[in-house]
Amino acid sequence: MRVAALGHGTEAVALQSSPHMMPPARRRLSEQERFMLLLIAPAAAILLLFQVVPILIGANASFRDWTLYDPKKTWVGLAHYTAVVTDRAFLTIVLPNTFLFMTVSVGASLLLGLALALLLNRPFRGQKLVQTVLLMPLMVAPVIAAIMLRWMFNDQFGIVNVVLEALGFEGQPWLAQRWTAFAVIVLTDVWLWTPWFTLLLLAGLQSLPREPFEAAAIDGAGRFSVLRFVTLPLLSSVLVVCAVIRAIDAFRTFDIVWTLSGGGPGRSTELFSLYAYVYAFLNLDFGKGSAAAMIGGAIILVVGLGLFRVLDRLVQVSR
Amino acid sequence: MRLLRRAVFVGIVALVCGLFAFPVLWLGLTSLRPQSGVYYVHRGTELTLGNFVQVLHNERIVQAFVNSALISTLATVLSLMVTVTSGYMLSRFRGALSRAWFGTIYVFRCVPYISWVLPLYFVTQAWGVYDSYPGLLLPHIAVHICFFSWLMKGFFDGIDPSMEHAALLDGCTRWGAFVRVALPAAVPAIAALAVLCWLFTWNEFLFALILTGQRTPVITVVMAQFVHEMGIEWHLMSATAILALVPAFLLTLFGQKYVIRGLRI
Numbered sequence: 369m370r371v372a373a374l375g376h377g378t379e380a381v382a383l384q385s386s387p388h389m390m391p392p393a394r395r396r397l398s399e400q401e402r403f404m405l406l407l408i409a410p411a412a413a414i415l416l417l418f419q420v421v422p423i424l425i426g427a428n429a430s431f432r433d434w435t436l437y438d439p440k441k442t443w444v445g446l447a448h449y450t451a452v453v454t455d456r457a458f459l460t461i462v463l464p465n466t467f468l469f470m471t472v473s474v475g476a477s478l479l480l481g482l483a484l485a486l487l488l489n490r491p492f493r494g495q496k497l498v499q500t501v502l503l504m505p506l507m508v509a510p511v512i513a514a515i516m517l518r519w520m521f522n523d524q525f526g527i528v529n530v531v532l533e534a535l536g537f538e539g540q541p542w543l544a545q546r547w548t549a550f551a552v553i554v555l556t557d558v559w560l561w562t563p564w565f566t567l568l569l570l571a572g573l574q575s576l577p578r579e580p581f582e583a584a585a586i587d588g589a590g591r592f593s594v595l596r597f598v599t600l601p602l603l604s605s606v607l608v609v610c611a612v613i614r615a616i617d618a619f620r621t622f623d624i625v626w627t628l629s630g631g632g633p634g635r636s637t638e639l640f641s642l643y644a645y646v647y648a649f650l651n652l653d654f655g656k657g658s659a660a661a662m663i664g665g666a667i668i669l670v671v672g673l674g675l676f677r678v679l680d681r682l683v684q685v686s687r
Numbered sequence: 688m689r690l691l692r693r694a695v696f697v698g699i700v701a702l703v704c705g706l707f708a709f710p711v712l713w714l715g716l717t718s719l720r721p722q723s724g725v726y727y728v729h730r731g732t733e734l735t736l737g738n739f740v741q742v743l744h745n746e747r748i749v750q751a752f753v754n755s756a757l758i759s760t761l762a763t764v765l766s767l768m769v770t771v772t773s774g775y776m777l778s779r780f781r782g783a784l785s786r787a788w789f790g791t792i793y794v795f796r797c798v799p800y801i802s803w804v805l806p807l808y809f810v811t812q813a814w815g816v817y818d819s820y821p822g823l824l825l826p827h828i829a830v831h832i833c834f835f836s837w838l839m840k841g842f843f844d845g846i847d848p849s850m851e852h853a854a855l856l857d858g859c860t861r862w863g864a865f866v867r868v869a870l871p872a873a874v875p876a877i878a879a880l881a882v883l884c885w886l887f888t889w890n891e892f893l894f895a896l897i898l899t900g901q902r903t904p905v906i907t908v909v910m911a912q913f914v915h916e917m918g919i920e921w922h923l924m925s926a927t928a929i930l931a932l933v934p935a936f937l938l939t940l941f942g943q944k945y946v947i948r949g950l951r952i
Contacts, residue, residue: 399861400780400861401784403861403862404776404780404784404785405784406772406862407772407773407775407776407865408772408773408776408788410768410769410772410773411769411770411772411773411832411836412773412788414769414825414828414829414832415791415795415829415832415833417810417825417829418807418810418825418826418828418829419795419798419803419826419829419832420795421806421810422803422804422806422807422809422810423795423798423802423803423806425806425809425810426802426803426805426806429806484703487700498700498704499943500939500940500943501704501707501708502703502704502707503939503943504707504708504711504939505707505710506886506935506939507711507886507890507932507935507936507938507939508710508711508714508890508928508932508935509889509890509891509892509906509907509910509928509931510890510892511892511907511910511911512714512907512910512924512928512931513710515911515914515919515924516710516713516714516928517710519919519921520710520713525726525727527713559707559710562707567943567946567947567950568950570947571879571946571947571948571949571950574947574948609841613834613837616796616797619799620799620800620801622799622800622801622893623892623893640799641799641800641801644799644801644802645801648801648805649805654805657801657802657805658802661798661799661801661802662802664799664802665797665798665799665802668797668799669793669794669797672793672797673793
């Protein structure tokens with residue numbers, strides 16, 4: 369339900385309570401506009417100083433030869449950008465990996481999160497305990513989780529291989545093969561972020577109105593048709609917001625990949641954040657690293673917007 | 688038949704819980720093994736609390752706990768203070784200013800941390816706040832602004848503004864209508880975000896790694912420092928990680944009710 373904007377109908381009332389005088393030289397901001405600015409001022413100031421300024425510095429660097437051996441920081445224009453978009457590794461490995469990771473990881477944690485939220489939404493004995501256990505990954509620092517999972521999937525000492533071998537299977541060098549390493553990364557991400565979906569969807573489920581469910585029960589709808597025709601449509605706006613926010617985050621995932629595989633074996637599990645990081649921090653070519661990060665930011669900006677539109681459309685249609 | 692279905696249900700729930708809890712349990716088990724036993728955690732029954740004693744006698748680690756707790760708490764309070772007003776603005780007002788602010792938030796939410804954190808290092812150095820509380824706090828707040836403003840907008844969208852209209856008509860100022868009418872209605876949502884914000888800041892790694900040095904150790908960085916060229920000091924790392932888990936666990940245990948009640952977008 370959309371809420372009516374407070375700004376309009378109350379204009380007349382608001383104008384009476386306007387004690388401050390603005391200097392007459394500039395166009396006078398209306399009282400409402402000044403209130404709006406006041407509300408966002410602290411956030412905008414912090415955003416400007418600690419996000420906009422650094423990003424502008426980075427953007428400036430992306431047009432320059434910003435390396436240790438060029439103290440003049442020569443302006444090179446779009447050279448870094450063309451270097452990145454014509455890099456075969458970027459086009460054939462990094463971008464497909466990033467999109468694959470984003471799709472699989474968000475899709476899996478969304479589905480799993482939904483299933484767990486549906487489970488926790490019905491009362492059963494021990495529900496509280498199960499809920500606490502399922503929220504456990506939220507409490508663990510992602511970097512520790514990644515170190516831990518790397519350890520569990522270690523080919524010599526890891527518990528996963530120990531268990532597999534005890535069961536008569538062959539242990540795998542998990543992190544030394546492209547697709548198993550990729551799977552471990554996705555698994556870690558899903559483990560870390562499923563509780564987040566569970567929380568948001570559970571909150572969404574508990575705030576749904578009762579009547580549609582009662583009506584469905586009277587009509588004798590089965591469990592799956594209730595889910596398909598009542599629960600999901602009612603929940604869809606929450607689902608869309610969760611999925612889009614999480615997709616943007618998944619696109620720029622860095623720490624768990626860096627800790628688990630470092631992009632290896634070779635560069636086969638490199639995501640775009642790692643690509644930028646390797647250029648900026650390891651090859652100390654801050655210009656090219658920044659250009660790669662800018663390109664990635666632009667891609668996710670467009671993709672996020674598109675995703676939001678498409679999902680929103682789907683939601684409208686399914687209603 | 689009903690018994691069978693019940694058994695299947697319990698089995699599935701137990702399996703899922705086991706899979707979710709396993710890495711944490713494994714971490715706990717590792718933390719109780721002596722240094723010689725960590726490579727074969729699954730073998731041997733030697734258990735010890737020595738790792739915890741050793742960790743708690745390390746001044747730097749204790750200092751890191753204090754720092755992390757202070758920074759997380761302050762970051763939570765300050766982030767919520769600045770985002771609650773920003774979210775309120777996004778929810779209650781339309782027009783160019785509101786659209787521009789939402790656009791800004793969306794764009795900056797998409798910028799990858801990587802393109803941001805290295806220049807941030809230069810910026811904090813230049814402003815003399817590198818390796819200090821403000822130098823880590825303010826960037827953390829900046830991280831939260833975009834996401835939390837978005838969520839706060841959602842919360843306020845769910846609160847009927849007619850009470851605020853009534854307050855305005857009764858002669859309340861706009862600020863008064865916000866503080867006295869809208870804010871109390873948003874308390875459950877704010878509580879929910881506070882819990883999440885605290886957990887995020889407590890567990891954050893990349894910013895802490897780049898923006899802190901010797902003077903301001905924080906817990907995630909200290910834990911990661913057990914991983915070095917000589918290998919990983921598993922026994923100490925896992926003991927520290929378990930200790931770091933305790934406040935997060937308590938907060939989740941007692942806070943989850945409020946999170947679920949409050950997080951209704």
